[in-house]
Amino acid sequence: MSGPTTPDAATPGQGADLPAALSEEALAAALEQAQVAFAAAADLEALKAARLAHVDKGAIAGARREIGALPPAAKAEAGKRVGAALDAVRAAYTAREEALQAARDERILVQERVDVTMPTGRRPLGSRHPIELTQERLVDIFVGMGWEVAEGPEVESEWMNFDALNLGKDHPARQMQDTFFVDPPDGGLVLRTQTSPIQIRTMLTREPPIYVVAPGKVFRTDDLDATHTPVFHQIELLAVDKGLTMGHLRGAIDHFVRAMFGDVKTRVRASYFPFTEPSMETDFQCFVCRGADDSCRLCGGSGWIELGGSGMVNRKVLTACGIDPDVYTGFAFGFGIERALQLRNGVSDMRDMVEGDVRFSGQFGMAV
Amino acid sequence: MRVPLSWLGELVDLAPGARGAEVAASLVSVGLEEEALHGGDITGPLVVGRVLTFEEQIQKNGKPIRFCTVDVGHHGQRVTDGIPQEIVCGATNFEVGDLVVVVLPGAVLPGGFAISARKTYGRVSNGMICAEDELGLGEDHTGIIVLRDYLGEAAVAGVAPGDDALALLGLGEQVLELNITPDRGYCFSMRGIAREYWHSQGSPAGAFRDPGVVPSNPPANLDGYAVHLTDATPIDGSPGCDRYVARIVRGIDPSAPSPGWMRSRLTQAGMRPISLAVDVTNYVMLLVGQPLHAFDLDTLSGSIKVRRARAGERLTTLDGVDRELSPEDLLITDGGQIPLALAGVMGGATSEVTESTTNVLVEAAHFDPVTIARTSRRHRLVSEASKRFERGVDPRVADDAAQLAVDLLVEFGGGTVDPGVTDVDTTSSRTAYPLDVTLPGRLVGVDYSRDKVVQILTDLGCTVEDPGVAPLEVVFVTPPSWRPDLVDGPDYAEEVARVDGYDRIPSILPTPTDGRGLTHAQLVRRIVANALVGRGYTEVLSYPFVSADFGDILGMTADDPRRSAVRLANPLSDQAPLMRTSVLDTLLDSLRRNISRGQRDVALFELGMVTRPLPGASHTAPVPGVDRRPDDATIASIDAAVPSQPRHAAVVLTGDADRAGWWGAGRAADWTDALDAVRTVAGALAVPVAVSAGDAAPWHPGRCAAITLADGTLVGYAGELHPKVLDRLGLPARTCAAELDIDVLTTASAEPTRLKGFSTQPVALTDVALTLAEDVAAGDLQSVLREAAGEFVEWVTLFDVYRGEQVGADKKSMAFRLAFRAPDRTLTTDEVSGFRDAAVAAAAARFGAVQR
Structure with missing residues (x-):
């Protein structure tokens, strides 16, 4: 280390006459010393000490202090020289500092490594019931096309559930449905056996054009087993407008099938339902084997899967709801939501859908 | 209906080489439902x-x-x-x-x-x-x-x-099993199925041989057995019996067996051969769809009278059951006095054909479908005859059917037919329906020509008259006697469509134009469900049936309105005859099932309807006619009879709310989690709710929160469940739950949320610890602090509660942090102190709180 030097008042002007500490050689030597010291600093702590010795103090700092005593003419040259030396030493410092910081950071990140395969989940996510999710999915297909969602009560009047749907007291079809009656049995109330009373409620309260989709819980007096449940879910379409034909009905069903099961064909055949005339039953092509597998477990090898009943709204039903059947026609289509779940998601046992075991719904999360 | 293929082939020409599968496909194409294909699949010895x-x-x-x-x-x-x-x-x-x-x-x-x-x-x-x-x-x-x-x-x-x-066993050939829809009663016969198959092949001339046309059938005369039809109380104006054919065959050899071909056909059709007389009636019924009854003539006294039963009258039917009859039941009686048979449903024991019967009276009658349906239902007695009569039997085939039976009894039983032919016929002919020939096309969406419509209807057996005058689209159609289901335009449209082929129906996507998306109420339910899932709850859908003592189990007071429940007249189980009045009733069962299956930490929710009849209200809904829209008052009274069914959401949780793991211990679920669920739901809907101490079953009286809207409307309850309730239900201690009326929250969130401004100035925080009596509710204290803290208070939160010697017995210290912010400037320390002091002063005045 060089000690403080006394400015030489007798030497104005030229560089050659500057004090030794300000000489090029001295500064170069000081810079080299500093660079060596920086390089030798093994960590940021040592580097800080080296900085103190070679930048904040030391030969270059000392040289800098001597500038003040120089004659004005020499100051510029000396200042420039010291400045250059300082820049160089600082650059060397910064470079070393960055290198050491990078090494330190890297080391810390390595030290902080965790085993990300450890289990997490202090608060696990819950899950929706796949029947509800399927229902929402079905509903959204139609809402996206401009249909609306209609709903109705589960404890329903017999008139809405049967009579208005052309299911009079003695109609054979009324025998096909095993109905829960509200006590007293002649009080005119039942647990709805189908979502169709929502059709009636809609037609009683809205003017055509009507395009609604009606999902809901329905009830039949079946005991719970692998294929039956007394409480299940249906979804139903009702359209009433001028000029609607079975072609429109088929179009709506085809769209629904494609949205739900992919690009598969449908076929239709005549059927019977009291609330529609003409009536129709629809099958769709098996979306697993497309008819190519004789032992397909989904379609049983037939290549077709039964979808559900539909038809043109019976004139009597329109009339009972105050809609002129000579002006408007309508169509209706019903489908079991449990069935959609069975088909799309491989749920084979109805009991799983009703028992509320968290391991059932948990598999679906919020998507079905 | 089981259809042996060989029998079918006798009545109609089957397509060359057609086996069961092809015949089934043809029948399906005209609207029959294939149930199964039997037989023909056994090979070898x-x-x-x-x-x-x-x-x-x-x-x-x-x-x-x-x-x-x-x-x-x-x-x-x-x-x-x-x-x-x-x-x-x-x-x-x-x-x-x-x-x-x-x-x-x-x-x-x-x-x-x-x-x-x-x-x-x-x-x-x-x-x-x-x-x-x-x-x-x-x-x-x-x-x-x-x-x-x-x-x-x-x-x-x-x-x-x-x-x-x-x-x-008739196993060498195929038997097709078809499901017959209620409108196609005529397909409960080989005759009907053969006709349908014929239509599926394009109704080629001469290919269908109608077995209902029997050339040997003689005209009726007055020498037959005396039969009287009476009906003092017809149902809906239709007499119980409008045709009765009676024929007598004498001298049948009671030991004569039925021919093998007949036995084998009966077996194939699913009926058991019994004796010649019975087999013949069954065979003819299968062939032409006319149920026949054979009486042992020697048990009859000389005349038959058909009438309604009298109150108190009894009859022992062939199945050995002694039945009390209803005045609506139609009876075949001997001379008007002794009941012989439940008309169209089942014969009686006294006149049954036995192994010694030699003289037989064959009945071929036509009965009113409604009468038969009601009798069959009333007596829970479904027979081959009742199935057919209630769906409609061809009233014109009775005499031919009787003749078929007579011929068979004579041929195989060696009997002699009486020359007397009884045929009491009061049936009326069908009137022609004016059909607009463009209607099928307009309903179905296929362009059917006028000729096509007329041709198809004619093939079906209709008589079509074309008047050729305006309006030119109209033809007059009289349906065949075997099609009582053909009544108005759409019925004919379906016939045209199915015979022409449903596969011609085009696929045209309808395009509604004014859909408004999901309603607010529908969106609310999705929001609530999804928010709870995010909070760790799993959705279940439990059956809404509860036991008669649910109110006692849940510890409800005697006057709790939730005890008023709808009762089912025919519940699946006597253990659960009522409809739930809260979702929690049935959700707790789902929890119990999960626990019993080994789950420990369970959080469930359900969103669904509950039924809330008004206590003491009579829920009787009128059943108006359907020939026109009921008037508004009638619709209103139907609606009034349907009990209120609000939608509720309930949550229940037990075990650890925060799970234990390698990170440390878990945190047991407690009442705060139930309230968190409530706040999650309310927060998701941006509905402010107030919490106060509540006392409602089935919650712990000291750990029950009542949830209300700002205007005081009750939303529901949350907290820990009552230990006795948990004990009774076998659920873990400390199980917590909440139940909310989603309809209330739907209404409360219906208006769009209006944004309130918020400041971007620096926040000033200050803490205050207050000592006060143990019974002061934190919520009340917080409200007072907040109200008194001035306009710039942004939030107030309780961050510590301390009890101990330093604060004294029956006292607690609560530490609150208050945050202040002015909309336009940084608040000074003096200002903030002033706000805090005002808040403390209010707490002191209201609750005697002392700042520590």
Whole structure:
């Protein structure tokens, strides 16, 4: 280390006459010393000490202090020289500092490594019931096309559930449905056996054009087993407008099938339902084997899967709801939501859908 | 309806080479439903065998096994080894000497089940003695088929060991099973099915031979058996019986067997051969759809009177049940006095044809569908006859059917027919319907020509008159007598569409234009459900049925309005006859099931309807007519009778809310989690709710929060459940739950949320600790602090509670942090102190709180 030097008042002007500490050689030597010291600093702590010795103090700092005593003419040259030396030493410092910081950071990140395969989940996510999710999915297909969602009560009047749907007291079809009656049995109330009373409620309260989709819980007096449940879910379409034909009905069903099961064909055949005339039953092509597998477990090898009943709204039903059947026609289509779940998601046992075991719904999360 | 293919082929020309599958496809194409295809799938030796010996051994599993030798004629081991067939059999319902059905090695049974000689129970079984289900003949597997029981004594008279059992049982050919929809009563006959098949082939001329047209049928005369039709109380104006044909055949040999072909057809059709007279009536019914009844003439006194039953009258039907009759039941009576039969449903025991009957009266009548349906339902008695009558039988076929039966009884029973032919006929002819020929096209969406419409309807048996005058689109259509279901335009449209082919219906996507998306209420339910899922709750859908004592189990007070529940007249289980009045009622069952299946930490929710009848209200809904829209008052009274059914959401949780793991211990679920669920739901809907101490079943009285809207409307309750309730339900201690009325929250969130401004100035925080009496509610204290803290307070939160010697007995210290912010400037320390002091002063004045 060089000690403080006394400015030489007798030497104005030229560089050659500057004090030794300000000489090029001295500064170069000081810079080299500093660079060596920086390089030798093994960590940021040592580097800080080296900085103190070679930048904040030391030969270059000392040289800098001597500038003040120089004659004005020499100051510029000396200042420039010291400045250059300082820049160089600082650059060397910064470079070393960055290198050491990078090494330190890297080391810390390595030290902080965790085993990300450890289990997490202090608060696990819950899950929706796949029947509800399927229902929402079905509903959204139609809402996206401009249909609306209609709903109705589960404890329903017999008139809405049967009579208005052309299911009079003695109609054979009324025998096909095993109905829960509200006590007293002649009080005119039942647990709805189908979502169709929502059709009636809609037609009683809205003017055509009507395009609604009606999902809901329905009830039949079946005991719970692998294929039956007394409480299940249906979804139903009702359209009433001028000029609607079975072609429109088929179009709506085809769209629904494609949205739900992919690009598969449908076929239709005549059927019977009291609330529609003409009536129709629809099958769709098996979306697993497309008819190519004789032992397909989904379609049983037939290549077709039964979808559900539909038809043109019976004139009597329109009339009972105050809609002129000579002006408007309508169509209706019903489908079991449990069935959609069975088909799309491989749920084979109805009991799983009703028992509320968290391991059932948990598999679906919020998507079905 | 089971349709033997060979029988069908006698009535209508089947397409060349068509087997069961093709015939089924054709019938499906015109709207019949295929249920199953039976038979024709057994190959190889299936023979009659006679049991020669058996040796019974009880196996380790307690099951008896019989090692049998069976005479199978010139087959099997008799041929190869010169000994009778050795067969191991698990059934015990046979004796030595019985004729049975034996399937021999090399045969293949339905389902591809190949038979070979194989070792079973330690010995080689060379084939198998068959049960019904193994041959696809039925579901019965209680024992093997013993031919004497299965076919009847008479039928097995000429059968010998080694005979082909395929032919004997009618298994060699295919039988199609069809499901008949209620509108197609005429398809409950070979005649109807044959006609439908004919339509499926384009109704070619001459290809269908109608068995309902019987050339030998003589005209009626006045010499027949006396029959009187009366009906003092017709239902809906329709007389109970509008046609009654009676024919008499005398001198039938009671021991004469039915011909084999008839027995085999009956068997194929799913009916059991019994005796000639009974078999003939069943056969004719299957052929033309007309139920017939055979009376033993010698038990009758001279005349038949058809009338409604009298109150208190009784009849023992053929099934041996003594029935009390209703005045709505229609009776066939002997001379008006003695009930002989429940008309159209079942005969009575006294006039039954027996094994000694020689003189028979054959009844072929037409009964009112509604009368028969009601009687069948009332007596829970469904017969082959009632099934047909309630769906509608062709009223014009009765005399032909009777003649068919007479001819068969004469031919095979050696009887003589009486010349008297009774035919009391009060049926009226159908009126023509003015059909707009463009209607089928307009309804179906296919352009049917006028000629096409007329042609199809004519083929179907309709009479079509074309007046050729304006309006030119209209033709007059009279349906055939066997189609009571054809009434108005759409009925004919369906006929045209199905015969022309439903496959021609185009696919056109309808395009509604004014849909408004989901309603607010529908969105709310999705939001609530999804928010709870995010909070860790799993959705379940429980049955809404609860037990009669649910109110007691849940600890409800006697006057709790939730005790008023809708009761089912015919519940699935007497244990659960009521409809739930809260979702929690049934959600707790789901929790219990999960616990019993080994789950420990469970959080469930359900969103669904509850039924809330008004206590004491009578819920009786009017049932108006359907010929026009009921008036508004009637609709209103229907709606008023339907009980209120709000939608509720309930949550329940037990075990750890925060799970234990390698990170440390878990945190047990407690009442705060239940309230968090409530706040999650309310927060998701941006509805401010207030919490206060509540007291409602089934919650712990000290740990129950009542949730209200700002205006005081009750939303629901949350907290820990009552220990006694948990005990009664067998649920873990400290289980917590909440139930919310989603309809209330829907209304409360209906208006769009209006944004309130918020400041971007720096926040000033200050803490205050207050000592006060133990019974002051934190919520009340916080409200007072907040109210008194001035306009710039942004939030107030409780961050510590301390109890101990320093604060004294029955006291607690609560530490709050208050945050302040002005909209336009930084608040000074003095200002903030001033706000805090004001808040503390208010707490002191209201609750005697002292700042620590």
